Amino acid sequence: xxxxxxxxxxxxxxxxxxxxxxxxxxxxxxxxxxxxxxxxxxxxxxxxxxxxxxxxxxxxxxxxxxxxxxxxxxxxxxxxxxxxxxxxxxxxxxxxxxxxxxxxxxxxxxxxxxxxxxxxxxxxxxxxxxxxxxxxxxxxxxxxxxxxxxxxxxxxxxxxxxxxxxxxxxxxxxxxxxxxxxxxxxxxxxxxxxxxxxxxxxxxxxxxxxxxxxxxxxxxxxxxxxxxxxxxxxxxxxxxxxxxxxxxxxxxxxxxxxxxxxxxxxxxxxxxxxxxxxxxxxxxxxxxxxxxxxxxxx
Amino acid sequence: xxxxxxxxxxxxxxxxxxxxxxxxxxxxxxxxxxxxxxxxxxxxxxxxxxxxxxxxxxxxxxxxxxxxxxxxxxxxxxxxxxxxxxxxxxxxxxxxxxxxxxxxxxxxxxxxxxxxxxxxxxxxxxxxxxxxxxxxxxxxxxxxxxxxxxxxxxxxxxxxxxxxxxxxxxxxxxxxxxxxxxxxxxxxxxxxxxxxxxxxx
Numbered sequence: 001x002x003x004x005x006x007x008x009x010x011x012x013x014x015x016x017x018x019x020x021x022x023x024x025x026x027x028x029x030x031x032x033x034x035x036x037x038x039x040x041x042x043x044x045x046x047x048x049x050x051x052x053x054x055x056x057x058x059x060x061x062x063x064x065x066x067x068x069x070x071x072x073x074x075x076x077x078x079x080x081x082x083x084x085x086x087x088x089x090x091x092x093x094x095x096x097x098x099x100x101x102x103x104x105x106x107x108x109x110x111x112x113x114x115x116x117x118x119x120x121x122x123x124x125x126x127x128x129x130x131x132x133x134x135x136x137x138x139x140x141x142x143x144x145x146x147x148x149x150x151x152x153x154x155x156x157x158x159x160x161x162x163x164x165x166x167x168x169x170x171x172x173x174x175x176x177x178x179x180x181x182x183x184x185x186x187x188x189x190x191x192x193x194x195x196x197x198x199x200x201x202x203x204x205x206x207x208x209x210x211x212x213x214x215x216x217x218x219x220x221x222x223x224x225x226x227x228x229x230x231x232x233x234x235x236x237x238x239x240x241x242x243x244x245x246x247x248x249x250x251x252x253x254x255x256x257x258x259x260x261x262x263x264x265x266x267x268x269x270x271x272x273x274x275x276x277x278x279x280x281x282x283x284x285x286x287x288x289x290x291x292x293x294x295x296x297x298x
Numbered sequence: 299x300x301x302x303x304x305x306x307x308x309x310x311x312x313x314x315x316x317x318x319x320x321x322x323x324x325x326x327x328x329x330x331x332x333x334x335x336x337x338x339x340x341x342x343x344x345x346x347x348x349x350x351x352x353x354x355x356x357x358x359x360x361x362x363x364x365x366x367x368x369x370x371x372x373x374x375x376x377x378x379x380x381x382x383x384x385x386x387x388x389x390x391x392x393x394x395x396x397x398x399x400x401x402x403x404x405x406x407x408x409x410x411x412x413x414x415x416x417x418x419x420x421x422x423x424x425x426x427x428x429x430x431x432x433x434x435x436x437x438x439x440x441x442x443x444x445x446x447x448x449x450x451x452x453x454x455x456x457x458x459x460x461x462x463x464x465x466x467x468x469x470x471x472x473x474x475x476x477x478x479x480x481x482x483x484x485x486x487x488x489x490x491x492x493x494x495x496x497x498x499x
Binding site: 030031032167170171173174175177178180192195196197198199200214215216219263264267272273278 | 394398401402406455460
């Protein structure tokens with residue numbers, strides 16, 4: 001356990017209108033990393049580089065111990081990849097796809113595949129072109145999961161799924177993790193589900209990694225502090241302030257480095273702490289992105 | 299195939315020993331007319347998905363609006379021990395198993411278990427699993443401990459905010475009044491509902 005499953009070091013890739021800028025990212029075996037970013041932030045580029053589909057300009061990428069893209073064939077034996085725009089053949093049936101994938105991957109587990117068919121409510125004799133978007137996503141996930149890959153790389157696996165299907169998919173992903181040797185890297189802009197199932201969280205914005213931390217400590221460090229400041233009293237300098245909102249007398253501070261001592265620190269300056277609110281992952285993400293964008297306008 | 303999946307769901311919905319009964323309309327599986335078929339399936343899936351949350355070894359129900367997930371797990375496990383659903387020395391689900399059952403991250407469950415360990419309610423032995431502590435206190439004592447912790451926290455916060463002792467005591471009384479009001483509102487509310495439902499629609 002705790003072997004590195006993914007290791008990206010100083011990975012950059014330049015496109016005419018986009019720069020993926022020195023990404024450093026690590027993911028240990030048995031963990032779930034939720035990768036969050038706005039549209040066009042660089043999520044899919046990062047994932048394509050991880051999969052060896054795009055060659056980075058600089059920096060090194062190791063996936064399951066294989067340098068990428070050089071050893072992508074060997075690495076892919078153990079990676080299950082599902083992306084939103086993944087195409088299956090339209091005319092053949094799901095059963096045909098299952099046979100096809102099983103013929104290439106020796107660890108294909110037919111009993112597990114049958115179980116997934118029932119759980120995902122899919123019919124093997126149905127042609128792919130007759131499936132709804134949600135059914136296609138579930139079919140692609142089934143094909144990836146039944147191979148029992150050590151690493152699952154999922155590019156927005158739940159986008160476009162209805163709430164019931166989303167719960168089925170998340171439940172199935174988490175049951176994979178009862179096996180400690182298996183790891184999940186997934187991107188999403190549904191922060192609620194990332195908050196639910198991830199151990200680690202990475203934020204990407206405008207091609208840069210702006211946060212990469214354990215989920216619990218990230219949620220623990222970010223707070224909104226509501227203060228009451230008496231007239232002609234200066235706002236105390238608190239650590240890690242990323243945003244000051246509200247009014248002069250009733251400011252609301254957002255901090256990325258909250259410490260319970262803040263309360264007594266304010267008190268000593270004659271400032272009353274009205275409330276300390278915890279923040280959802282979505283609020284943290286938005287506050288983080290906005291404060292960085294203000295510092296570095298595009 | 300259709301019939302098969304129906305059977306599967308029906309089986310799942312049959313309450314097993316000790317499980318809460320899920321109320322379903324007895325006609326539900328039979329209505330299979332084209333027009334209503336789709337709605338039934340959705341109803342079914344909803345019931346099924348709620349049911350899934352109750353299954354698994356822990357039977358913990360998490361709520362999206364119920365505050366931090368680890369805290370919800372701590373509270374519910376504490377309650378299980380307090381009411382004697384889980385007894386001293388009993389083995390409880392492993393961190394990974396509970397994470398999979400609840401579809402939450404391993405790190406969240408780990409944090410909840412650590413907190414329960416610090417409170418002396420459970421012990422985790424490496425390679426063996428987690429157990430309810432052998433010397434775990436009885437239910438009233440667990441709540442007593444929690445009450446003491448909350449009161450101490452309230453006293454500490456009040457003091458750091460510069461309140462006098464009198465102020466703190468009066469705030470506590472205020473909180474007590476508010477809680478009583480809430481319970482009163484709820485009971486009154488309960489009386490209103492049947493009354494209005496008798497009125498012709």
